[in-house]
Amino acid sequence: MKAITIADQPWLSMKRTVKITIDGIKYRLFRASVTVAVITLAVAFLMNILSESLIKRNVAANTRERIQTSRKIYDWSAKLSSPGSPESIVFETADASAESDIYKENQQFAALSDADMASFQAISKKTVFLINFFEDLDYAKRRSMIHRAEGLGILEHLANPEAMETFKVALSRIKSIHFEMPMDELDKLVKQYGTITDITNKILAARTQAIAAVTAKLNGRTLLQALADSEKDFGATIREAGFIFDQQKTAPEISTQAKKLLDTLRLEKSMEIRITHIFPPKEENAKPEKKVEFPFRQLLAQQANVLPADVNVVMMWKHLESKKFAARYLTKMHEVEQLAQKSLTTEADGSSIVLEGISAEEAAVDDLTADRMVELARGRTENAALVRAERLTLDAGKGFMGLGERLAWLLFVSMLVCGIGITNAMMMAVTERFNEIATLKCLGALDGFIMIMFVLESCFMGLVGGIIGSILGGIIGLSRMLVSFGSAFFTAIPLGDLMLGMLISILLGTLLAAISAVIPSYKAARLAPMEAMRVE
Amino acid sequence: MTETTSNKQAAVQPENDSKGRRVIIRTVGLRKSFVMKGVVTEALRGIDVSIYQGEFIAVMGPSGSGKSTFFNMIGALDSPTVGRVFIDEVDVAQLTAEELAYLRCHKIGYIFQSYNLIKYMTALENVTTPMAFGGVMPDEARERGMSLLELVGLKERWHHRPIEMSGGQQQRVAIARSLSNNPSVLLCDEPTANLDLHTGQEILELLQKLNKENGVTIICATHDHRMMNICDRLMWIRDGHIDRIADRADVHIEIGGIDSH
Numbered sequence: 036m037k038a039i040t041i042a043d044q045p046w047l048s049m050k051r052t053v054k055i056t057i058d059g060i061k062y063r064l065f066r067a068s069v070t071v072a073v074i075t076l077a078v079a080f081l082m083n084i085l086s087e088s089l090i091k092r093n094v095a096a097n098t099r100e101r102i103q104t105s106r107k108i109y110d111w112s113a114k115l116s117s118p119g120s121p122e123s124i125v126f127e128t129a130d131a132s133a134e135s136d137i138y139k140e141n142q143q144f145a146a147l148s149d150a151d152m153a154s155f156q157a158i159s160k161k162t163v164f165l166i167n168f169f170e171d172l173d174y175a176k177r178r179s180m181i182h183r184a185e186g187l188g189i190l191e192h193l194a195n196p197e198a199m200e201t202f203k204v205a206l207s208r209i210k211s212i213h214f215e216m217p218m219d220e221l222d223k224l225v226k227q228y229g230t231i232t233d234i235t236n237k238i239l240a241a242r243t244q245a246i247a248a249v250t251a252k253l254n255g256r257t258l259l260q261a262l263a264d265s266e267k268d269f270g271a272t273i274r275e276a277g278f279i280f281d282q283q284k285t286a287p288e289i290s291t292q293a294k295k296l297l298d299t300l301r302l303e304k305s306m307e308i309r310i311t312h313i314f315p316p317k318e319e320n321a322k323p324e325k326k327v328e329f330p331f332r333q334l335l336a337q338q339a340n341v342l343p344a345d346v347n348v349v350m351m352w353k354h355l356e357s358k359k360f361a362a363r364y365l366t367k368m369h370e371v372e373q374l375a376q377k378s379l380t381t382e383a384d385g386s387s388i389v390l391e392g393i394s395a396e397e398a399a400v401d402d403l404t405a406d407r408m409v410e411l412a413r414g415r416t417e418n419a420a421l422v423r424a425e426r427l428t429l430d431a432g433k434g435f436m437g438l439g440e441r442l443a444w445l446l447f448v449s450m451l452v453c454g455i456g457i458t459n460a461m462m463m464a465v466t467e468r469f470n471e472i473a474t475l476k477c478l479g480a481l482d483g484f485i486m487i488m489f490v491l492e493s494c495f496m497g498l499v500g501g502i503i504g505s506i507l508g509g510i511i512g513l514s515r516m517l518v519s520f521g522s523a524f525f526t527a528i529p530l531g532d533l534m535l536g537m538l539i540s541i542l543l544g545t546l547l548a549a550i551s552a553v554i555p556s557y558k559a560a561r562l563a564p565m566e567a568m569r570v571e
Numbered sequence: 572m573t574e575t576t577s578n579k580q581a582a583v584q585p586e587n588d589s590k591g592r593r594v595i596i597r598t599v600g601l602r603k604s605f606v607m608k609g610v611v612t613e614a615l616r617g618i619d620v621s622i623y624q625g626e627f628i629a630v631m632g633p634s635g636s637g638k639s640t641f642f643n644m645i646g647a648l649d650s651p652t653v654g655r656v657f658i659d660e661v662d663v664a665q666l667t668a669e670e671l672a673y674l675r676c677h678k679i680g681y682i683f684q685s686y687n688l689i690k691y692m693t694a695l696e697n698v699t700t701p702m703a704f705g706g707v708m709p710d711e712a713r714e715r716g717m718s719l720l721e722l723v724g725l726k727e728r729w730h731h732r733p734i735e736m737s738g739g740q741q742q743r744v745a746i747a748r749s750l751s752n753n754p755s756v757l758l759c760d761e762p763t764a765n766l767d768l769h770t771g772q773e774i775l776e777l778l779q780k781l782n783k784e785n786g787v788t789i790i791c792a793t794h795d796h797r798m799m800n801i802c803d804r805l806m807w808i809r810d811g812h813i814d815r816i817a818d819r820a821d822v823h824i825e826i827g828g829i830d831s832h
């Protein structure tokens with residue numbers, strides 16, 4: 036007779052557990068692949084958003100810097116031709132760090148001690164805050180507070196006690212406006228209006244003088260031509276006048292940019308060049324016959340297969356990217372240069388040729404080469420990409436992880452979608468198998484074995500889906516960014532960040548899959564077998 | 572065997588009846604009701620029965636009378652709504668999860684009405700899974716699994732999966748599986764329902780042999796009248812009640828009375 040004794044059930048070895056799990060996955064390969072596909076999709080979506088965000092952030096950082104550098108020539112041209120306004124001085128001082136050139140330069144121009152300059156900067160910052168505060172208000176509110184005062188005029192206006200009183204009354208009346216500056220500080224600030232105008236006027240006067248000194252040394256050159264020379268004597272002229280113009284750092288940059296701008300302008304000007312042939316009248320009393328020719332326009336029209344009238348500068352730059360065409364363009368430029376040297380040419384048949392739209396000096400080809408033209412043309416497309424990148428990444432830097440508010444929100448939503456997708460897929464897959472769980476329990480499986488089986492399986496599926504998904508999402512993200520940013524993209528691939536993003540996506544996918552499989556399987560494993568079988 | 576378990580077993584003395592037979596399964600006021608969409612179905616309405624060690628008991632009753640539900644209760648696969656089940660005088664409700672698993676794995680063999688084979692396992696794997704849970708080494712399990720499959724006549728089909736087999740073949744795999752850990756009690760829910768006369772007969776002979784030679788207690792739900800020739804006792808269930816329990820010898824005297832039930 037067989038008796039019944041009871042003991043504790045031993046644990047199944049890990050090897051057997053893994054084998055049973057893998058057999059299960061193999062058998063349900065189709066169903067498992069559907070689940071994995073859902074996980075893949077969810078993770079790919081997440082990774083796509085993440086990679087795009089990261090690249091955008093990097094592109095934004097890179098472009099801002101590059102665009103600022105590429106615009107230095109405009110800054111200096113402006114600076115050497117006009118002294119600016121009191122407001123512009125206040126704004127640039129508020130933003131500048133104590134080590135920056137502009138800070139030191141203004142300090143020199145105003146002949147201030149370090150302490151005085153620092154306090155001038157502090158006042159400037161407050162003034163900028165005040166001006167911006169009123170800038171952001173709508174017209175009616177602004178008018179009720181400070182009437183029509185603008186810029187530094189606001190300080191002047193508020194220095195009048197009556198006006199200050201009006202402002203304070205208006206401020207207390209309009210509850211929706213939050214003015215962050217303490218009132219006693221504002222009172223102090225308006226009293227310093229005199230100091231501010233003193234300093235800015237001093238700087239303006241010094242700048243005007245310095246500009247005059249520089250202009251005197253132009254010697255008939257345009258400012259841009261002179262700046263192209265700034266690595267040599269013109270740089271010294273600028274320094275002598277009192278500007279801080281670094282020989283090592285600023286001068287080479289400015290000179291290259293000036294040369295580039297000169298060449299660019301010269302090429303763009305070629306569009307306007309006209310050659311007029313004047314034929315002597317064949318009959319007496321008749322007017323002379325004229326034939327006008329645009330040599331460069333015609334050259335381009337031929338190349339682009341359009342009418343000369345439709346040719347524009349953008350087209351010129353596009354075609355100059357080809358070296359062959361650039362060489363032909365250069366040949367034409369040499370012809371025009373020769374024409375320009377003889378102001379009026381008379382041909383054998385008595386006709387004469389007049390060159391218009393360009394002076395003899397401007398027509399000089401100088402050191403321009405086909406290679407240089409190609410380089411300029413390519414630089415232009417790059418610049419266009421930069422400008423485009425800047426526009427596309429306007430909001431980067433704010434919000435979560437500096438991803439920009441819109442992107443951070445998108446990332447949050449995609450994480451949610453990813454989570455719901457994976458949870459749903461896994462829960463469905465487990466619920467379908469309650470019957471199997473029940474049967475295994477009838478045969479003596481421990482709850483722990485069932486849990487391990489599902490953890491293993493879901494981790495495996497999560498891992499596979501996560502890896503495929505993150506690679507897929509990354510590739511899609513990278514190619515999309517390549518299309519929208521072009522060349523600006525290559526210098527901005529944040530490899531480390533992308534790897535981290537991939538790791539996060541894979542982990543998130545796996546973890547979510549595991550959790551969403553474990554919860555229902557735990558529920559089922561704890562039930563009596565036949566109860567589990569009854570669960571729909 | 573853990574200390575708690577031995578305590579539990581020591582707590583209650585095995586109850587022997589007047590004929591000196593030892594009770595292996597005993598139910599007290601067993602009731603089970605299912606609630607589906609607010610409708611209560613009473614599947615068992617108070618079953619008190621003692622099953623003795625080594626006996627072969629056939630459970631009969633019309634469809635829906637509660638046979639399968641009764642099996643799940645005494646096999647420790649489901650919890651009763653009211654009442655208690657004692658297996659070898661241990662209250663099943665008192666067992667821990669590990670002890671329950673051990674009991675289901677080693678001591679009780681189940682043949683389910685719907686087979687409940689694992690779909691992704693081959694016939695052999697289905698048979699050896701309970702052995703794996705019981706800690707038998709893979710090689711030995713394989714050997715024993717093959718001989719069990721041979722016993723039910725499916726040795727050649729060891730690598731087939733359930734969907735590749737007929738209902739009868741699946742039933743025989745389920746029978747082989749139920750025997751994998753040499754159980755003390757075998758719970759069979761209509762084991763011959765899908766088998767032809769000949770195979771059915773073989774299975775019945777196998778059950779009889781297990782009962783007589785190995786001393787396995789067999790509890791068998793059936794509509795098969797041949798079962799009456801080999802069982803020791805007969806139990807009729809109707810609407811969740813025990814209609815009647817009788818020794819085979821007594822039943823044979825009143826020929827013709829069986830079909831009326």
Ligand SMILES: Nc1ncnc2c1ncn2[C@@H]1O[C@H](COP(=O)(O)OP(=O)(O)OP(=O)(O)O)[C@@H](O)[C@H]1O
Binds near residue numbers: 569605632
């Ligand atoms: N999961 C369930 N939910 C609701 N009611 C159930 C459930 N399982 C069984 N029942 C009901 O319990 C009663 C007994 O069912 P059971 O399966 O035990 O019958 P049976 O005697 O095994 O019948 P058969 O001979 O057809 O197998 C039936 O009325 C059935 O409707």
Ligand SMILES: [Mg+2]
Binds near residue numbers: 638639640684760
């Ligand atoms: Mg049944």
